[in-house]
Structure formats: structure tokens, C-alpha cells
Amino acid sequence: MWRVKSLDQILATAEKKSLHRSLGPVQLTMLGIGAVIGTGIFVLTATAAQKAGPGMMVSFIIAGAVCAVAALCYSELASMVPVAGSAYTYSYAVMGELVAWLVGWALILEYALGASAVAVGWSGHMVGLLDNLGMHLPHALTVGPKVVIGNFLEGGEVGGFINLPAVIITALVTILLIVGTKESATANAVLVAIKVAALTLFVAVTLPMISGHADHFKPFVPRGWGNPFDHTGTGVLGAAASIFFAYVGFDAVSTAAEETRNPQRNVPIGLIASLLICTIFYLLAAGGAIGSYGAQPLAGPDGVAYAAGSPELASACTAMGAHTPLVCSKEALAYVMREIGHPFLGQLIALAATVALPSVVLMMMYGQTRIFFVMARDGLLPPVLSTVHPRFKTPWIITLVTGVVVAVFAAFLPVGQLADYSNSGTLFAFAAVSLGVMILRFTDKTRARPFKTPAVFVIAPLSIIGCLVLFVSLDGKSQGLFVVWTLIGLVFYFTYGFWRSNVRRGVDESEPLVDGPGGTPL
Numbered sequence: 001m002w003r004v005k006s007l008d009q010i011l012a013t014a015e016k017k018s019l020h021r022s023l024g025p026v027q028l029t030m031l032g033i034g035a036v037i038g039t040g041i042f043v044l045t046a047t048a049a050q051k052a053g054p055g056m057m058v059s060f061i062i063a064g065a066v067c068a069v070a071a072l073c074y075s076e077l078a079s080m081v082p083v084a085g086s087a088y089t090y091s092y093a094v095m096g097e098l099v100a101w102l103v104g105w106a107l108i109l110e111y112a113l114g115a116s117a118v119a120v121g122w123s124g125h126m127v128g129l130l131d132n133l134g135m136h137l138p139h140a141l142t143v144g145p146k147v148v149i150g151n152f153l154e155g156g157e158v159g160g161f162i163n164l165p166a167v168i169i170t171a172l173v174t175i176l177l178i179v180g181t182k183e184s185a186t187a188n189a190v191l192v193a194i195k196v197a198a199l200t201l202f203v204a205v206t207l208p209m210i211s212g213h214a215d216h217f218k219p220f221v222p223r224g225w226g227n228p229f230d231h232t233g234t235g236v237l238g239a240a241a242s243i244f245f246a247y248v249g250f251d252a253v254s255t256a257a258e259e260t261r262n263p264q265r266n267v268p269i270g271l272i273a274s275l276l277i278c279t280i281f282y283l284l285a286a287g288g289a290i291g292s293y294g295a296q297p298l299a300g301p302d303g304v305a306y307a308a309g310s311p312e313l314a315s316a317c318t319a320m321g322a323h324t325p326l327v328c329s330k331e332a333l334a335y336v337m338r339e340i341g342h343p344f345l346g347q348l349i350a351l352a353a354t355v356a357l358p359s360v361v362l363m364m365m366y367g368q369t370r371i372f373f374v375m376a377r378d379g380l381l382p383p384v385l386s387t388v389h390p391r392f393k394t395p396w397i398i399t400l401v402t403g404v405v406v407a408v409f410a411a412f413l414p415v416g417q418l419a420d421y422s423n424s425g426t427l428f429a430f431a432a433v434s435l436g437v438m439i440l441r442f443t444d445k446t447r448a449r450p451f452k453t454p455a456v457f458v459i460a461p462l463s464i465i466g467c468l469v470l471f472v473s474l475d476g477k478s479q480g481l482f483v484v485w486t487l488i489g490l491v492f493y494f495t496y497g498f499w500r501s502n503v504r505r506g507v508d509e510s511e512p513l514v515d516g517p518g519g520t521p522l
């Protein structure tokens with residue numbers, strides 16, 4: 001289980017059984033922005049406000065800083081190993097098959113549950129947009145049911161049955177991904193432009209209002225800086241652990257390495273440029289929301305703030321009727337714009353988010369299918385999952401499977417908890433990549449590094465420490481779910497992947513796999 005797959009073997013396999021290379025630096029940057037800007041800023045701003053109040057500005061900086069150092073580590077490995085698979089592939093080459101499996105398994109939390117969270121966020125914008133146009137969808141068809149499973153899965157609303165809009169958008173994105181990578185990237189570029197325009201409009205209107213509402217920033221940290229070990233996920237650190245989801249997705253650029261022209265140059269450009277652009281937008285938008293409308297947490301009669309995403313918070317918001325605080329909104333930026341006297345602009349932002357958020361679902365699902373594709377190509381998953389469509393040249397079977405999984409979670413679980421669950425897997429994968437880049441500096445000193453992480457023995461440890469701090473700052477449910485998910489993954493590995501691994505069986509991956517002696521190619 002500690003066997004490794006050499007970098008030379010990985011590169012040779014990718015060259016002989018590769019996906020079509022069609023993406024350039026601009027498309028990669030757009031893919032990164034498309035994956036990053038989405039539910040985190042358009043929706044989870046309300047969650048961050050309930051956890052940290054105006055202090056969420058610092059939360060954005062903390063989460064962005066952790067992603068920045070992780071991105072530098074990703075860039076070095078992605079330039080060295082420009083193949084599909086991202087952190088999973090890197091871990092296989094450096095730390096062995098078991099660690100690679102655990103990373104790939106954790107990435108399911110990042111991409112699949114992340115896509116589900118964004119789909120639910122899109123649903124909230126769609127419902128809000130229709131409500132303001134006088135068209136009201138049945139409540140039972142717009143939220144999941146009240147669900148409580150042990151200490152891990154909890155959410156939904158009384159009277160809910162299924163989040164049908166989230167299911168529909170997932171189905172549409174699945175179809176688009178099957179049609180083709182280049183077509184998906186082209187559509188994504190249009191959606192990215194719409195999202196950037198919406199954020200620019202919001203910032204232009206709200207930032208000038210800050211000077212007249214300095215009191216909105218007081219108290220700046222109403223729930224403190226947070227204790228990473230109290231398992232409540234509150235305060236500035238707790239908000240950073242949640243808002244980390246707002247940055248998740250930049251690493252999806254590295255999963256596209258095998259479909260990128262000149263990946264040694266273009267992948268680092270896509271990673272770093274997309275992260276930098278998104279960070280600037282986030283700080284400006286968060287500052288505008290706080291300064292123009294306020295972002296103080298909502299507290300109960302006893303003066304204690306409600307837990308973010310809790311039924312108690314939902315009930316308190318409902319009881320307040322119209323003109324509720326920012327923390328009550330499911331479409332934060334559009335809601336702020338309406339409440340500060342710009343209902344038409346609020347509708348435009350809601351419309352832009354409704355049109356553009358599917359690009360994030362697309363990139364999350366894109367990343368998940370490529371992880372599965374490479375794991376199946378390595379024999380750790382059934383090889384039929386790596387089947388490429390004869391016409392569209394995309395891994396269509398695993399795309400369908402991913403679409404079903406994403407739709408099921410989106411149908412029944414709430415956005416806030418999905419985001420935190422997704423973060424737990426992402427932080428594990430980021431830490432593994434950061435460790436891997438240091439190990440390779442010792443074990444493969446002579447290999448060409450088109451991009452080298454600067455001060456790697458400072459940057460990489462900072463990334464690992466940052467990921468650990470954010471992980472322990474998540475609530476106890478998210479930490480517990482990650483442990484349970486990891487244990488399930490170990491069972492899958494030792495009952496299938498360990499025995500069927502191509503490296504263990506000495507399979508030449510450049511040849512087509514067959515079903516039994518004399519069988520037909522899979």
C-alpha cells in the first residue's frame with residue numbers, strides 16, 4: 001500500500017492515454033475564476049457574518065492567505081506533472097498509493113459536495129429572483145426536508161421535500177460536461193464575465209457608502225477571534241474555516257493540466273492569476289456589504305448569537321418578517337442592494353448570479369470527474385469508469401455517476417453544512433500537496449521544475465499549518481464526518497483498490513484493458 005507510481009510512469013501513461021489538449025492560459029484563468037467566484041461570496045457571506053460579524057473581512061484574508069501558499073505548492077507540482085488528477089496524482093508519485101487513495105477520497109468531499117453546495121446556493125438565488133417577480137415556487141420543492149442523521153448530517157426545513165431547482169441545474173451541467181471540455185470552457189468564459197460584471201456593479205454602488213456608515217463596523221469582532229478547539233466554528237477563525245469555501249476551486253485548474261496546451265507555463269498562470277483576481281473582488285465586496293448595510297450577528301433574547309445555519313436562526317429570521325439582517329439572506333449581495341434602495345440593481349445582481357453560478361457547479365463537477373477518471377485509469381476504481389465517449393472524447397460514464405451523486409446531496413442538504421463538509425476534504429488535500437512538494441525536493445532533486453515554489457521550506461510548512469488551523473476551526477460535525485468518510489474510504493481501498501491496482505499487478509497502462517482472457521477492450 002506504500003508503493004509509488006513514478007513520475008516518469010505517470011507522464012508516459014498520460015502521454016499515451018491522454019485527453020485532448022485544448023485549453024490555453026486565458027481559458028485556464030477563466031476556469032479558475034469560474035470555479036472560485038460563486039456561492040462563497042454571493043451566498044456564504046451571510047454565514048460568515050453570523051459567525052464573525054464585520055470581522056469576516058479578516059476571515060477572507062486568512063482563508064485567502066492559506067490558499068495563496070497552497071497555490072504556490074500546487075503550481076510547482078502541476079508544472080512538473082501536467083496530467084489530470086491534481087493532488088491525488090501528486091500524492092501517488094511522492095507518498096505512495098494509500099496516501100494517494102485517501103487524498104482522492106477526500107477530494108470527493110471537495111468537489112462533489114462542493115458542487116452540491118453551489119447548486120443549493122444557485123437555487124436560493126433562483127427562488128429569490130422569482131419571488132421578487134411575483135412567481136412563487138412551492139416551498140416543499142425549493143428546500144430539502146428536515147434531516148438529522150446522528151451528529152453529522154443536519155439541516156433542511158420543516159415542510160421541505162426536495163430542492164428541485166438544485167437537481168435541475170445539476171442535470172443540465174452534467175449534460176454540458178458530457179458534450180465536451182472545450183465547449184464547457186467557452187460557455188464558462190461567458191458566465192465568468194457575467195459574475196465579474198455583477199460584483200463590479202455591487203462594489204461600485206456600495207463602497208462609496210462606507211464613509212457614512214462607520215458604525216456598521218462596530219463592534220468589529222462581536223463573537224471574538226474564535227477558539228479552534230471548542231468545535232463550535234464561531235468567531236473570525238470559524239468564519240475563515242467556512243469562507244475558505246469561497247476560494248475552493250482554484251486547484252481545479254491543475255486537474256485540467258492534461259487538457260492544457262503548454263501546461264508547464266499555463267497551469268501556474270491560471271492558478272495564481274485566478275486566485276489573485278478573486279481575492280481582490282472578495283475584499284471589496286465584503287467591505288461594501290458591511291459598510292452599506294451592516295453585518296452584525298443575530299442574537300436571541302438571552303443575548304447569545306444563534307449558530308449559523310441553525311433552525312433557531314431560521315425561525316428568528318422568519319419571525320422578523322421583511323427587512324431582516326444580512327445574516328438571514330440566502331442571496332446576500334442581491335438582498336443588500338435591494339435593502340439600500342436599489343431594487344432594480346438588486347434584481348440585476350440576482351439575475352447575474354442565477355445565470356453565472358452554474359459555472360461553479362460545472363468546474364466542481366469537472367474536477368471530480370477528472371479525479372475519478374485518473375483513479376479508474378490507475379485501477380483503484382473499476383476501469384469502466386475511465387471510458388471515454390467515442391464522439392465527445394470525455395469520460396462520460398463517471399460524469400453521469402458524479403452528476404447523480406451531486407444531485408442527491410443538493411436535493412436534501414443545506415448549503416452551509418455542505419460547504420463545511422467540503423472544506424474538510426479540501427484542507428486535507430492541500431496539506432498533502434504541500435508536504436509532497438517538500439519531499440520531492442529531496443527525492444527528485446534533478447527533475448526539471450518549470451515553476452519553483454519560492455522559499456519552499458517556509459511556504460509549504462505555512463500552508464500545512466494554515467490548513468490544520470482551519471480544519472480544527474470547523475465545527476465538530478464537519479470534523480467528525482471527515483473521520484467517518486476516511487474510514488469508509490479505507491474499507492473501499494482494502495476490498496478493491498489494493499488488489500486491483502495497476503501498479504501492484506504490473507499492468508501496462510498504455511495498452512487497453514480487457515475484460516478477461518481474450519476479452520474485448522473496456
